[in-house]
Amino acid sequence: MENRGSKINSDTASSSKIKNLKPKIYDTAIVGAGINGCASAYFLSKANQNVILIDQEGIAAGGSGAAGAFISPKFTKGGRLKELLEEAYLYSLAFYTQNFPDHIHIAKLLQIANSEENEVRLNAFKETTTLSFSEDSSAVESILTPYAKASASLVLKEGGVVNAQAMCAALAEGIDFNSEKVDHLHYAEGIWHIGDIRAKRIILATGSYDLVVKMPYLELRRIWGHRIDVKTTTKVPYSIHHHLSISPSSEEGILAIGATHNLHYNPFGDEVYDVEEGRKELLEKALKSVRLEDVEVIKDYTGLRSGSNDYLPIIGPVVDAETTMDENFKVSRLKWMSDDSFTSFPELYMINGTGGYGFVLAPYLAKQLTEHITNKTVLDTALTPTRFFRRWAKKKS
Numbered sequence: 316m317e318n319r320g321s322k323i324n325s326d327t328a329s330s331s332k333i334k335n336l337k338p339k340i341y342d343t344a345i346v347g348a349g350i351n352g353c354a355s356a357y358f359l360s361k362a363n364q365n366v367i368l369i370d371q372e373g374i375a376a377g378g379s380g381a382a383g384a385f386i387s388p389k390f391t392k393g394g395r396l397k398e399l400l401e402e403a404y405l406y407s408l409a410f411y412t413q414n415f416p417d418h419i420h421i422a423k424l425l426q427i428a429n430s431e432e433n434e435v436r437l438n439a440f441k442e443t444t445t446l447s448f449s450e451d452s453s454a455v456e457s458i459l460t461p462y463a464k465a466s467a468s469l470v471l472k473e474g475g476v477v478n479a480q481a482m483c484a485a486l487a488e489g490i491d492f493n494s495e496k497v498d499h500l501h502y503a504e505g506i507w508h509i510g511d512i513r514a515k516r517i518i519l520a521t522g523s524y525d526l527v528v529k530m531p532y533l534e535l536r537r538i539w540g541h542r543i544d545v546k547t548t549t550k551v552p553y554s555i556h557h558h559l560s561i562s563p564s565s566e567e568g569i570l571a572i573g574a575t576h577n578l579h580y581n582p583f584g585d586e587v588y589d590v591e592e593g594r595k596e597l598l599e600k601a602l603k604s605v606r607l608e609d610v611e612v613i614k615d616y617t618g619l620r621s622g623s624n625d626y627l628p629i630i631g632p633v634v635d636a637e638t639t640m641d642e643n644f645k646v647s648r649l650k651w652m653s654d655d656s657f658t659s660f661p662e663l664y665m666i667n668g669t670g671g672y673g674f675v676l677a678p679y680l681a682k683q684l685t686e687h688i689t690n691k692t693v694l695d696t697a698l699t700p701t702r703f704f705r706r707w708a709k710k711k712s
């Protein structure tokens with residue numbers, strides 16, 4: 316089989332520009348090689364699709380490369396996001412463990428309430444969750460601060476911490492890759508063209524970066540985050556989630572602490588990010604929970620998360636707003652119109668808006684997107700871009 320781009324090799328995850336290769340039409344070209352793009356590439360190639368990943372920088376170069384990549388549910392009362400994250404947590408934990416055990420560290424997960432309001436939510440979670448948990452945190456008590464010990468908590472049997480960059484590279488192993496910034500897409504005679512790459516279908520997995528296709532109905536929130544790896548003589552046996560997340564220690568005594576949530580900092584602007592301030596915030600918060608000793612920061616990771624306005628992720632066909640709102644469109648009929656009656660761009664899909672839960676959600680969502688593409692399974696309309704189109708069209712008219 317001819318090869319369009321360089322193949323991903325998980326050791327190097329290197330990229331190179333395509334040159335002088337015979338034309339080939341891919342089943343799917345995925346723009347963005349973060350966890351969402353890489354997981355989509357993995358499931359589509361398992362479904363026998365010919366896939367190419369395209370990224371302006373490389374594998375896990377965006378928010379995914381910065382993630383602490385803790386695999387946990389959302390400890391709150393009901394709601395669609397809580398249900399979704401509970402399903403995704405179970406699915407993704409099993410998926411990573413079975414397929415990529417070298418890139419996930421499994422340990423118990425201690426969740427500690429960090430305010431009275433948070434305690435109410437944690438208690439509601441205990442009453443409604445389908446996950447089994449205990450309240451016995453005795454194995455970590457010796458390293459917890461008195462404040463953490465006095466707060467309400469629960470222990471899940473399993474939490475995971477993924478090696479973010481290695482996991483993305485492993486998912487993309489064997490998939491063609493091209494290093495290129497995609498500025499526009501062109502569709503002609505049933506085929507998408509990205510430069511000299513041709514594909515029957517495109518998936519946009521571009522995270523917090525500017526949208527490649529005009530979607531006036533979609534606004535994504537950018538949430539800047541900073542996490543650190545530290546070396547410490549304190550042995551942490553569990554994942555501990557309190558004011559932030561602390562991973563279990565590696566054999567070398569290294570653990571991840573993360574992450575900050577900053578809605579104001581824009582890395583594309585002129586302001587320089589204050590790394591020292593970020594480290595200070597992370598260490599202060601970590602020390603509220605665990606008595607870490609001889610701490611030395613050994614690595615900083617920073618990046619952007621991409622969140623939707625209703626906090627739910629976004630997967631599915633991209634609605635073509637202009638064509639849908641032609642002269643026959645009547646907003647008064649909107650509530651009776653099914654999602655199928657909106658015009659989508661031909662064979663153009665997206666996966667985005669996974670916020671602070673990209674590593675929990677990506678395998679679960681990418682599998683659903685793959686089944687939708689290959690078997691025409693119906694996607695949950697609470698997750699498709701159509702929900703934003705509806706809200707926008709209603710306001711606009």
Ligand SMILES: Cc1cc2nc3c(=O)[nH]c(=O)nc-3n(C[C@H](O)[C@H](O)[C@H](O)COP(=O)(O)OP(=O)(O)OC[C@H]3O[C@@H](n4cnc5c(N)ncnc54)[C@H](O)[C@@H]3O)c2cc1C
Pocket residue numbers: 346347348349350351352369370371372373374375376377378379380381382383384385386495496497498520521522523524525527539540541542573574575616617618619620621666667668669670671672673674675676
């Ligand atoms: C500090 C931090 C800590 C986090 N911790 C966790 C955690 O503990 N657990 C968890 O589940 N999640 C966590 N997250 C969230 C998670 O990382 C994100 O949800 C996830 O990375 C989103 O993945 P993505 O593939 O959508 O986007 P990204 O990883 O940002 O990937 C998008 C890719 O698209 C490429 N791209 C964009 N536009 C173009 C273009 N025009 N042409 C070519 N390429 C393009 C970019 O180069 C980038 O590589 C964290 C995030 C941060 C920043």
